[in-house]
Amino acid sequence: MTVSARRLLTEPTPQEGTGEADIAWRPILDDLQQSLPSQAYSTWFEPLKAFQSNGETLVVEVPSRFYFEWIEGHYAKLLDRVIEERLGNSSALQYTLASTSGADYEAEPVPASNLVKVNGDGGVAHTNGVGSANGLNPRYTFTQFIEGPPNRFARAASLAVAKSPGKTTYDPLLIYGGVGLGKTHLLQAIGNAVQQNNPSMKVRYISSEQFTKEFVEAIKTNRGDQFSARYHSVDLLLMDDVQFLVGRDRTLLEFFHIFNNLYQAGKQIVLSSDKPPKELNGLDERLVSRFGWGLVCDIGPPDxxxxxxxxxxxxxxxxxxxxxxxxxxxxxxxxxxxxxxxxxxxxxxxxxxxxxxxxxxxxxxxxxxxxxxxxERRISVDQVQQVVAAHYQVAPDLLLAKIRTQPIARARMVAMALTLRLCHFSLKQVGANFGGRDHTTVLHARDRVNEWIEGDDVFASEISGLIRRIESEDE
Missing domain, CATH: 1.10.8.60 (Helicase, Ruva Protein; domain 3)
Structure with a gap:
């Protein structure tokens, strides 16, 4: 069944798609329908409609920004092929966002080549246009980063570096944490802030995998010196996922020299990893030591x-x-x-x-x-109690007892707060699993733990570590 995107409009727009656009778009849709699974086609392409065509440029309307990010991130090559076959290689495709503003509607075409693409891992990477030369995506800013207790310290450190790159004790700055917690966002936000405040500074954001690819290609084409010179000249180096350098000895050696050169020149280095440096088994010990010269901070799951x-x-x-x-x-x-x-x-x-x-x-x-x-997490109360008890070096059964001495009382409050957070239990259910305690006791424990997190960055980091340990045991 064909579903029209007109459902998203509260009133008809005064600028309707032309007949020429419909004629050009229909055969493209037919080819896409033949090339894609039915669910993919009906989800992502049926809602699109022809908007405008001048013979060289075809403009199609998408329901939201999300649609064009997804389509360009997953179907760009297919679209390129189909458009070239149907319209010729001189034709261009552009997008415009649908509006619900009635008479105030104003289309703003977005060239496909300038869109933000969605990567296979769910992240985003700017493909062209503003910021592409230095690897930065202008959508990643500190304003767009939502702050909370598990990421507050990392964000504060990132802001300090962005304000005074190379002039703080946070050089290098290494941020570690799990997938999708905001490490890339913070690295990019640093780069964008520095570029905006200091346009003359040379900024380079790159993932370790892309760095490796560039280095290998430079070696193959006898351009190793140019590769080294390019990185030695930057004022701010932002490298994501340094853990993927492990096992790549020649690339690691090159990065080691670049790191030393930049550090000795007073340039700023910011890195991200999925774990703290000491747990990066296989990484050159000299690099591990150098990562500790500045500041290492973690970023945990959001509360x-x-x-x-x-x-x-x-x-x-x-x-x-x-x-x-x-x-x-x-x-x-x-x-x-x-x-x-x-x-x-x-x-x-x-x-x-x-x-x-x-x-x-x-x-x-x-x-x-x-x-x-x-x-959805299926973490048991027992998992939480076992991990917390081991961390505080108390017997798990003492968490259920009526004993109120430290550190048992503190460990119990942490365990109850984490159970409430990770197991999706009600206050009453949590209390029942901790020796039949009243729901007000659980509520007090949650509030106290949140207060400690707010007022103590070390404790906040400790809680983030406990959460990672509990969740890793559940996988």
Missing amino acids: FDTRVAIIETLAEHEGFILPKEITEYLALRFTKNVREMQGALIRLMAHASLTGMDISLELAKKALHDLINNQ
Whole structure:
């Protein structure tokens, strides 16, 4: 069944797509339908409609920014081939965002070559246009980064570096944490802030994998000296996922020399990793030592309030205002990282757009059923108690006892707060699993732990580490 994107418009727009655009777009749709699985075609291409054509440029209307990011991120090559076959290699495709503003509607075409593409891992990478020369995506800013207790220290350190690159004790700065928690966002935000405040500074953002590819290609083409010179000349080097340099001895040696050169020249280096330097087995000990010369900080999974804020921000960016019960439903069930939450929100918005239904709790449960079954944490109370007890070096059964001495009382409060957060239990259920305690005791424990997190960065880091340990045992 064909679903029209006109359902997204509250009033007809005064600028209708021309007949020439429809004629040009229809055979392209036919080819796409033949090349794609039916569900993919109906989800991503049926909602698009021809908007305008002048013979050389075809403009199609997409329901939201998310649609063109997804389409360009996943189907760009297919589109290139089909458009060339149908319209010729001199033709161009552009997008315009649908509007719900009635008479105030004004189209703003977005060239396909300047869009932000979605990578296979769910991240985004700017493909062309502003910022492409230095690897930066202008959408990643400190303003767009939602702050919460698990990431506050990393964000503060990143801001300090962005304000005074190479002039703080945070050189190098290494941020570590799990997938989709905001490491890339912070690195990019540093780069964008520095570039904006100091346009003359040479900034380079790159992933370790891309760095390796560039280095290998330079060696193959006898351009090793040019490669080295390029990186030795930067004022700010931002490298993502340094853990992937492990086992690549020649690349590691090159990076070691670049690191030393930049550090000795007083340039700023910012790195990210999935674990702290000492746990990067196989990495050159000299590099591990140098990573510790500056500041190493972790970034943990967002807490409930932060997840709510992130979901609201993502939805507003796409033009959706979510009811409170929906944001809380998503925040309770997608707890691991921002990427997971974004994927759930994308699925929900697509369902709402394609069916013309209002976003409701019933629609959310239906649209996200399989994601929840596959991704929802099934962490047991016993797991939490075992990990927390081991961390505080107390017997697990003492967490259930009536003993109130330290460190047992502190360990118990942490265990109750983490159980409430990770197991999706009610206050009463948590209390029942800790020696039959009253729900007010659990509430007090949660509030106290949150206060400690807010006031003590070391404790916040400790909690993030406990959460990672608990979740890793669940996989």
